[in-house]
Amino acid sequence: xxxxxxxxxxxxxxxxxxxxxxxxxxxxxxxxxxxxxxxxxxxxxxxxxxxxxxxxxxxxxxxxxxxxxxxxxxxxxxxxxxxxxxxxxxxxxxxxxxxxxxxxxxxxxxxxxxxxxxxxxxxxxxxxxxxxxxxxxxxxxxxxxxxxxxxxxxxxxxxxxxxxxxxxxxxxxxxxxxxxxxxxxxxxxxxxxxxxxxxxxxxxxxxxxxxxxxxxxxxxxxxxxxxxxxxxxxxxxxxxxxxxxxxxxxxxxxxxxxxxxxxxxxxxxxxxxxxxxxxxxxxxxxxxxxxxxxxxxxxxxxx
Amino acid sequence: xxxxxxxxxxxxxxxxxxxxxxxxxxxxxxxxxxxxxxxxxxxxxxxxxxxxxxxxxxxxxxxxxxxxxxxxxxxxxxxxxxxxxxxxxxxxxxxxxxxxxxxxxxxxxxxxxxxxxxxxxxxxxxxxxxxxxxxxxxxxxxxxxxxxxxxxxxxxxxxxxxxxxxxxxxxxxxxxxxxxxxxxxxxxxxxxxxxxxxxxxxxxxxxxxxxxxxxxxxxxxxxxxxxxxxxxxxxxxxxxxxxxxxxxxxxxxxxxxxxxxxxxxxxxxxxxxxxxxxxxxxxxxxxxxxxxxxxxxxxxxxxxxxxxxxxxxxxxxxxxxxxxxxxxxxxxxxxxxxxxxxxxx
Numbered sequence: 234x235x236x237x238x239x240x241x242x243x244x245x246x247x248x249x250x251x252x253x254x255x256x257x258x259x260x261x262x263x264x265x266x267x268x269x270x271x272x273x274x275x276x277x278x279x280x281x282x283x284x285x286x287x288x289x290x291x292x293x294x295x296x297x298x299x300x301x302x303x304x305x306x307x308x309x310x311x312x313x314x315x316x317x318x319x320x321x322x323x324x325x326x327x328x329x330x331x332x333x334x335x336x337x338x339x340x341x342x343x344x345x346x347x348x349x350x351x352x353x354x355x356x357x358x359x360x361x362x363x364x365x366x367x368x369x370x371x372x373x374x375x376x377x378x379x380x381x382x383x384x385x386x387x388x389x390x391x392x393x394x395x396x397x398x399x400x401x402x403x404x405x406x407x408x409x410x411x412x413x414x415x416x417x418x419x420x421x422x423x424x425x426x427x428x429x430x431x432x433x434x435x436x437x438x439x440x441x442x443x444x445x446x447x448x449x450x451x452x453x454x455x456x457x458x459x460x461x462x463x464x465x466x467x468x469x470x471x472x473x474x475x476x477x478x479x480x481x482x483x484x485x486x487x488x489x490x491x492x493x494x495x496x497x498x499x500x501x502x503x504x505x506x507x508x509x510x511x512x513x514x515x516x517x518x519x520x521x522x523x524x525x526x527x528x529x530x531x532x533x534x535x536x
Numbered sequence: 537x538x539x540x541x542x543x544x545x546x547x548x549x550x551x552x553x554x555x556x557x558x559x560x561x562x563x564x565x566x567x568x569x570x571x572x573x574x575x576x577x578x579x580x581x582x583x584x585x586x587x588x589x590x591x592x593x594x595x596x597x598x599x600x601x602x603x604x605x606x607x608x609x610x611x612x613x614x615x616x617x618x619x620x621x622x623x624x625x626x627x628x629x630x631x632x633x634x635x636x637x638x639x640x641x642x643x644x645x646x647x648x649x650x651x652x653x654x655x656x657x658x659x660x661x662x663x664x665x666x667x668x669x670x671x672x673x674x675x676x677x678x679x680x681x682x683x684x685x686x687x688x689x690x691x692x693x694x695x696x697x698x699x700x701x702x703x704x705x706x707x708x709x710x711x712x713x714x715x716x717x718x719x720x721x722x723x724x725x726x727x728x729x730x731x732x733x734x735x736x737x738x739x740x741x742x743x744x745x746x747x748x749x750x751x752x753x754x755x756x757x758x759x760x761x762x763x764x765x766x767x768x769x770x771x772x773x774x775x776x777x778x779x780x781x782x783x784x785x786x787x788x789x790x791x792x793x794x795x796x797x798x799x800x801x802x803x804x805x806x807x808x809x810x811x812x813x814x815x816x817x818x819x820x821x822x823x824x825x826x827x828x829x830x831x832x833x834x835x836x837x838x839x840x841x842x843x844x845x846x847x848x849x850x851x852x853x854x855x856x857x858x859x860x861x862x863x864x865x866x867x868x869x870x871x872x873x874x875x876x877x878x879x880x881x
Contacts, residue, residue, distance in 0.1 A: 286725060309725070309726060316718060316721060322562055324561070324565040329558065333554045335549075336549050336553075338727060339727075
């Protein structure tokens with residue numbers, strides 16, 4: 234069976250900016266694939282090209298083994314799309330919105346079932362404008378699910394939502410994936426990518442800079458732990474990089490960040506070196522995709 | 537969990553019906569839209585009907601500077617002479633409180649502005665009172681026939697205006713609002729038929745017509761006894777053509793406008809000239825002959841002329857064929873152009 238999405242040498246240029254700069258991607262059937270990157274990385278442009286809502290400047294795009302130029306009608310029947318921002322009509326009810334979207338498709342799931350899935354059964358008669366941010370976002374996803382798509386596109390599905398709403402939406406995505414369907418989502422939240430995605434492509438300035446499972450990407454740092462510290466008299470990264478079990482060292486906002494393989498080996502050595510310089514702060518955490526991004530680009534995801 | 541057998545068990549409703557139902561629901565849930573479509577034309581009818589109701593002619597206001605003249609003019613009921621000193625009389629003329637100043641002679645002199653119709657009338661009446669003619673060779677027969685009142689002229693114009701603004705705002709503005717809110721883009725990501733999307737607006741306008749037209753005509757009949765001389769079916773047909781023509785123009789102004797400010801400007805740019813020149817409130821005959829051909833081809837002029845011909849003169853199909861053809865042509869051209877230029881995403 235063909236890949237769910239295959240993209241080769243994708244380029245999208247606008248008058249003054251190159252949004253996508255030679256991207257290669259392959260999304261396998263049945264996986265949840267994440268495009269992770271900061272704002273302006275070209276994630277939305279890429280996804281909208283895959284959704285057939287934008288035209289590439291160059292490169293080839295294949296979705297479910299089909300091409301937009303030839304198979305648009307068929308593709309639209311088989312994709313589910315949730316855009317980064319869609320303002321559904323304020324004064325239609327949740328159910329009316331869903332029925333309208335359902336009417337565009339040959340096949341689909343019963344509206345009641347989808348309402349249950351996104352936990353909006355109690356709100357079926359409420360106007361869209363009366364919903365909370367999380368409920369609106371779940372309705373937007375419901376409009377994408379009502380056709381029972383083979384491939385679901387979610388562009389920053391949880392941006393701006395509170396933690397509980399995010400978890401509810403994650404459950405919807407995981408439930409969809411459990412039916413053997415494919416998901417492609419964009420996010421600039423590393424925890425979202427780690428929680429939902431089988432594989433993650435890290436993109437920056439329109440280019441793919443790393444690809445793998447979240448575990449592989451984190452392992453590429455060389456250490457599972459990150460130690461951040463600050464001292465009164467600045468230390469150079471080189472002074473700590475050679476210590477036992479320390480795999481890398483770099484400057485961050487107000488001190489140093491080290492990736493460390495074994496915390497119990499590295500920590501005494503780090504303390505021994507830092508305390509004479511007047512240690513003012515030291516903290517540790519499990520390495521995340523954020524650290525991978527910073528390691529690769531020297532910048533934070535949400536800068 | 538396995539997917540339930542993809543559901544033939546849940547047959548979807550027709551998308552044209554769903555889209556049209558959505559349009560109707562959104563309209564009736566927006567009190568402002570309901571008011572501007574149904575309430576406002578009725579209020580305008582009442583206000584203008586009262587302001588321009590037929591009244592006995594007002595007497596002409598004449599300032600006189602001598603008591604003899606006042607006595608000479610008081611005999612005429614169409615004149616209301618006031619005795620003033622010369623300075624006050626001139627002041628009254630200047631500020632419009634008097635239409636005419638009569639100064640004692642000889643010769644008696646009339647001070648007035650010949651550009652003011654009411655001043656010319658006052659002069660003629662005063663002159664006739666001061667120099668009574670011989671035995672009358674003419675007879676006056678006042679005429680107030682149905683169809684000749686201002687309200688009879690006004691109602692077809694208001695119907696035309698209503699069809700225009702409902703089409704322009706109800707389609708042009710609403711579509712651009714959907715574009716601004718990325719709803720148009722979201723719909724484009726579904727297999728929704730673009731033709732059905734546009735048809736839903738046309739169907740909505742046609743359905744509204746069946747409400748708007750009887751409401752306004754019935755109201756005008758009950759309150760002002762404005763009759764319908766011609767065929768109701770023909771009137772409906774003309775209105776439908778008018779609604780289609782303005783639906784097309786509404787679609788055209790919406791076809792590329794990126795935001796609601798732009799489309800608001802475009803709608804006003806199209807509508808305001810026609811409000812003034814297409815004979816809504818006063819006859820297009822008031823404009824110079826040289827621009828009449830231009831005014832004739834404006835869709836609102838054609839619509840108003842045809843509506844008036846049917847409502848007031850009882851015209852048949854043949855008499856309004858030109859206007860109907862013009863409206864149908866406008867509809868066809870504007871739809872074609874709108875589809876050609878429409879920015880869907």
